[in-house]
Amino acid sequence: MRPENVLFLSACGFVGGVISGGLGVPPLFAFFASLLVIPALIRRLRFAVIMGMAAVFIAGNLYYALDDYAYRSALRAVEHVTGFEGRLVDEPRRSLEAQTAKVDIRSADVPEAAGSRVYVRTELHPELSYGDIVRVSGEIIPPPSDSYGNYMAKEHVHGTAFYPEIEVLGNEANPLFKVLxxxxxxxxxxxxxxxxxxxxxxxxxxxxxxxxxxxxxxxxxxxxxxxxxxxxxxxxxxxxxxxxxxxxxxxxxxxxxxxxxxxxxxxxxxxxxxxxxxxxxxxxxxxxxxxxxxxxxxxxxxxxxxxxxxxxxxxxxxxxxxxxxxxxxxxxxxxxxxxxxxxxxxxxxxxxxxxxxxxxxxxxxxxxxxxxxxxxxxxxxxxxxxxxxxxxxxxxxxxxxxxxxxxxxxxxxxxxxxxxxxxxxxxxxxxxxxxxxxxxxxxxxxxxxxxxxxxxxxxxxxxxxxxxxxxxxxxxxxxxxxx
Structure with missing residues (x-):
């Protein structure tokens, strides 16, 4: 098989496996299903190629499962947080009435929440910037069970703090991204x-x-x-x-x-x-x-x-x-x-x-x-x-x-x-x-x-x-x- 076809089939198998994981297909079922579906979709493939694609497919399924497990573990930890310190990882999005910042939690009153990511929605002042180190006090609301919740999951954001008390402690912006x-x-x-x-x-x-x-x-x-x-x-x-x-x-x-x-x-x-x-x-x-x-x-x-x-x-x-x-x-x-x-x-x-x-x-x-x-x-x-x-x-x-x-x-x-x-x-x-x-x-x-x-x-x-x-x-x- 030509190298370019190996790349194509491997990429399709991995992405397909990830999608199957996102749709809730169990890894073992995904493996046996791939053995049946792949030959039906692409004829004249050798047995070794079919097994290889099935292996890549199951790897994608497991890759999604591990990522989702880490995300849900962070969700459970963030639910009980009432105060944390973190760093803004992007420029806040501003509207006429508020600004919304994406903050990576560095430390919190629930230690397991460290490493999680949340949105912080506040008034327009004080004006926040990329790289700001902030101390936040307030309840974190978990993502809703709708399309916006799916968007937050895609962004690996574990909740939103609405109009909490916030204090800017300093700034640790990456020099390159600060310039950009x-x-x-x-x-x-x-x-x-x-x-x-x-x-x-x-x-x-x-x-x-x-x-x-x-x-x-x-x-x-x-x-x-x-x-x-x-x-x-x-x-x-x-x-x-x-x-x-x-x-x-x-x-x-x-x-x-x-x-x-x-x-x-x-x-x-x-x-x-x-x-x-x-x-x-x-x-x-x-x-x-x-x-x-x-x-x-x-x-x-x-x-x-x-x-x-x-x-x-x-x-x-x-x-x-x-x-x-x-x-x-x-x-x-x-x-x-x-x-x-x-x-x-x-x-x-x-x-x-x-x-x-x-x-x-x-x-x-x-x-x-x-x-x-x-x-x-x-x-x-x-x-x-x-x-x-x-x-x-x-x-x-x-x-x-x-x-x-x-x-x-x-x-x-x-x-x-x-x-x-x-x-x-x-x-x-x-x-x-x-x-x-x-x-x-x-x-x-x-x-x-x-x-x-x-x-x-x-x-x-x-x-x-x-x-x-x-x-x-x-x-x-x-x-x-x-x-």
Whole structure:
């Protein structure tokens, strides 16, 4: 078996095992089930390969079980805590009325709670910062038994202290992350000076994946119109950043691919860290890294191996991500659909020709992504819209321009503020255009939200996989016939 197929099957087996653990499948049952399911899904595999995949599958299942045991043990300890000292591990999220900090507990009145992580929600003053050492007195409320509780589990947060007594004792920020978060805050400050509040929030969302500046009403409009994905650091955003960085470093390191590669992806890694290691950004950065590595080493790039590798890395870092992180699920499903379903859709006669501003390509990509995430959107949000295609066609063509222009105007402000103010005018016009599209399709929309369950969603994806397997030119003969 080729090494690339070993990587692909091992990654799929491990991630599948983690998901089975998250769904509550016992390890022994998972092992025997994998021996039956793997040969049914992938034919012509040797017995040794089947046993190897089953072993990796059970390893993933056990990996999740160990992580979940540690999480639940910390939950039980935190329930009885009334006072603790800890350190802020990220910049607090601020709204108009409060700030919410993520705090790692160093010591507590219940010793077993040391090493746990909690949210602390307080008034806006005193203003907290990344790295602050705080002493907190108050009750810790355990995570709720709903989707937000699942989100807290994914973040490995064990409870929330609401408006406790809090005292700042000092600051022990990591120097690198302090600089990165400082750059992020400075960029947001520049945008706030150049644009009105809604424009600055929108541009911050596109550039940094930050939604804190939006009102709940506008977030609802993004959701209803099917354009919420614009506020996530997707493959489109990361591709623009990678090409921009590569263009700069190509001039600095003329005709030297290795330094270009190292410099580009060091910068990309710092950007991903600065924006909080969002799953969509990590996934896109890992896949872009493999594209660059393949080019530098003169090897073939395999999309399905790249996706499997990205899923493996994220799952190994956080085994709860594939189960509880809707962003993980939507990001990977949309990416798979764009890679394998888009070529099928583009075989339709009216999509074979080029369109103005590439609108036919945008239509095919958007339709593929929407079809890829439709069941999850319907089940989790209940606001799948048939008019989202039109909204995205009207918006996606200008998003690359806004991304590049947003970074350029911020850089121009640091050099010569009057020039940045002048450049901000056409950018503001484009933002207002995008906001108008969002608000229009939040009112004029065609909802399609049938009552579907796990079985219907599974059948839907089975049909979609068969269509891609049968008609997508992205699946080469080599990919269709694993050795």
């Amino acid at each position: 978060f400082g750059v992020r805050n400075h960029l947001q400050t520049i945008l706030a000076r150049l644009f009105n509040s809604q424009q600055a929030a929108f541009l911050s969302g596109i550039l940094l994946g930050d939604k804190d500046g939006f009102s709940p009403e506008f977030l609802e409009k993004l959701s209803v119109s099917g354009t919420m994905h614009l506020m996530a650091l997707s493959g489109l955003n990361m591709t623009i950043i990678v090409f921009a960085a590569l263009g700069v470093f190509s001039l600095i390191f003329w005709k030297r691919k290795r330094p270009q590669f190292i410099a580009t992806f060091s910068l990309v890694a710092l950007f991903v860290a600065m924006t909080g290691f969002q799953v969509s950004a990590v996934r896109a950065a890992l896949m872009a890294f493999l594209v660059g590595f393949a080019d530098m080493t003169h090897r073939l790039y395999s999309p399905h191996n790249a996706i499997a590798f990205a899923a493996l890395v994220i799952t190994a870092w956080n085994p709860k991500a594939p189960v509880f992180d809707l962003g993980f699920q939507l990001s990977f499903l949309a990416t798979l659909a764009i890679i394998y379903l888009t070529p099928v859709i583009k075989r339709l006669p009216f999509l074979k020709k080029d369109g103005v501003l590439g609108w036919r390509d945008v239509l095919a990509i958007t339709l593929a992504a929407q079809l890829g995430v439709a069941p999850l959107t319907i089940i989790n949000f209940g606001n799948f819209s048939l008019t989202a295609l039109l909204a995205n066609i009207g918006i996606l063509a200008v998003i690359p321009l806004l991304t590049v222009a947003g970074f350029l105007v911020a850089f121009a402000y640091m050099l010569f503020p009057p020039l940045a103010l002048l450049l901000s005018k056409p950018i503001a016009f484009l933002i207002d255009y995008v906001v108008l599209i969002v608000e229009t399709f939040a009112v004029v929309y065609l909802p399609f939200n049938p009552n579907i369950g796990f079985v219907a969603a599974t059948l839907y994806y089975a049909v979609l996989i068969w269509i891609c397997w049968r008609y997508s030119p992205a699946l080469t003969a080599h990919e269709k016939r694993p050795n």
